[in-house]
Amino acid sequence: MYRVEGLWRYPVKSLAGEPIERAVLTPTGIPGDRIVHVRGPDGVRTSRRQHRMLGLRGTLGPDGQPLVNGLPWQS
Numbered sequence: 135m136y137r138v139e140g141l142w143r144y145p146v147k148s149l150a151g152e153p154i155e156r157a158v159l160t161p162t163g164i165p166g167d168r169i170v171h172v173r174g175p176d177g178v179r180t181s182r183r184q185h186r187m188l189g190l191r192g193t194l195g196p197d198g199q200p201l202v203n204g205l206p207w208q209s
Contacts, residue, residue, distance in 0.1 A: 145200040146192030146207065147171040148181040166194045170207055 144151035147168045157164045172179040172187065181187040193201045200207040 143167045143194070144192060145169055145194050146190075146202060148179065148184070148187050149190045149192035149202065150188050152191065152193045166198065166200075170200050 141154045141157050141164075142151045143154050143157070143164055143166055145166055145168070148171070154164075172184075179187065190202055193204070195201050195206070
């Protein structure tokens with residue numbers, strides 16, 4: 135038997151995510167998960183090489199838009 139201990143969503147790929155109480159599973163995963171990613175001159179940046187990215191928290195705002203440390207992704 136398996137038990138789910140916690141659910142997390144990561145709106146911004148490779149940033150720290152947010153705990154969620156429930157999720158709807160769709161064929162493409164959890165809505166709002168990894169909807170944007172950080173891109174640099176060499177392509178997509180991940181926390182595997184850019185460890186400091188894990189110090190930033192990606193969440194979803196009330197309107198469903200991604201936030202980074204509470205600020206809009208586009209700011």
